[in-house]
Amino acid sequence: MHHRFGYQRVLEDIDLCVQAGQAVALVGPSGCGKSTLLNLAAGLLSPWEGRIDSSFGQAAMMFQQPRLLPWKRTLDNIALGLKARRTPIAERQTRARQLAHRMGLDDDALDKFPAALSGGMQSRAALARAFAVSPDLLLLDEAFAALDIGLKSELYGLLARERAAAGSAVLMITHDLMEALRLADRILVMSGSPGRIVAQHRVATPVGERDDAWVFARTAEFIRWPDIRAAFALPPLAAT
Numbered sequence: 001m002h003h004r005f006g007y008q009r010v011l012e013d014i015d016l017c018v019q020a021g022q023a024v025a026l027v028g029p030s031g032c033g034k035s036t037l038l039n040l041a042a043g044l045l046s047p048w049e050g051r052i053d054s055s056f057g058q059a060a061m062m063f064q065q066p067r068l069l070p071w072k073r074t075l076d077n078i079a080l081g082l083k084a085r086r087t088p089i090a091e092r093q094t095r096a097r098q099l100a101h102r103m104g105l106d107d108d109a110l111d112k113f114p115a116a117l118s119g120g121m122q123s124r125a126a127l128a129r130a131f132a133v134s135p136d137l138l139l140l141d142e143a144f145a146a147l148d149i150g151l152k153s154e155l156y157g158l159l160a161r162e163r164a165a166a167g168s169a170v171l172m173i174t175h176d177l178m179e180a181l182r183l184a185d186r187i188l189v190m191s192g193s194p195g196r197i198v199a200q201h202r203v204a205t206p207v208g209e210r211d212d213a214w215v216f217a218r219t220a221e222f223i224r225w226p227d228i229r230a231a232f233a234l235p236p237l238a239a240t
């Protein structure tokens with residue numbers, strides 16, 4: 001698959017398959033085409049050349065900004081996708097409330113409008129909204145980039161738990177190698193101008209066994225890989 005905006009070739013020779021239940025992370029330097037690739041996967045853009053086949057039934061997307069509707073209360077924001085699917089009101093509110101409680105939001109927060117919530121609470125609501133529709137594919141566009149490290153860590157745990165329960169596949173883009181190593185089964189490295197997938201790494205350790213020490217040690221190894229250094233324009237390491 002290839003993509004271009006006008007005369008600018010943005011993605012070239014992209015051949016990517018996300019299996020059911022699998023978590024795939026795309027890492028690469030700014031401007032290499034990660035968001036474009038995610039938007040293509042979401043069906044928000046059509047490829048210039050080639051095609052995208054999907055057998056996923058229900059996708060949900062989460063962005064760096066929570067993007068909650070300011071005029072709807074938090075509970076109704078979480079239930080939005082269920083409303084679009086014409087789920088009866090009592091059922092959708094019950095499901096939204098249960099999910100929100102699992103994400104650490106209490107009834108008081110659910111009754112508020114998004115502007116009255118902290119950024120962290122808004123992100124919890126955005127994660128609950130994504131899982132409310134029981135997605136078999138979750139698309140994450142730098143979804144945790146704006147959060148502090150404590151909140152990130154908590155939301156990673158919540159994501160892993162809900163994902164395991166729902167069996168959702170994940171396609172995520174991130175600048176953060178630690179985040180990719182924490183969450184993904186496969187890490188695809190992109191380089192830019194035009195964007196290509198230049199390397200692929202499998203992460204065999206189960207997500208539940210990846211504690212901080214494991215992530216730090218793997219990140220230190222990962223950052224030494226020549227393909228990672230080249231993709232991010234880091235100078236080669238001197239031979240020891």
Ligand SMILES: Nc1ncnc2c1ncn2[C@@H]1O[C@H](COP(=O)(O)OP(=O)(O)OP(=O)(O)O)[C@@H](O)[C@H]1O
Nearest residue numbers: 005008010028029030031032033034035036037175
């Ligand atoms: N709608 C658009 N119209 C024209 N050019 C675009 C459009 N969207 C993205 N581009 C260009 O495509 C290239 C890839 O952009 P994209 O946002 O996909 O990269 P990215 O890897 O996600 O970047 P970042 O990590 O900084 O968010 C950039 O050169 C960008 O300017």
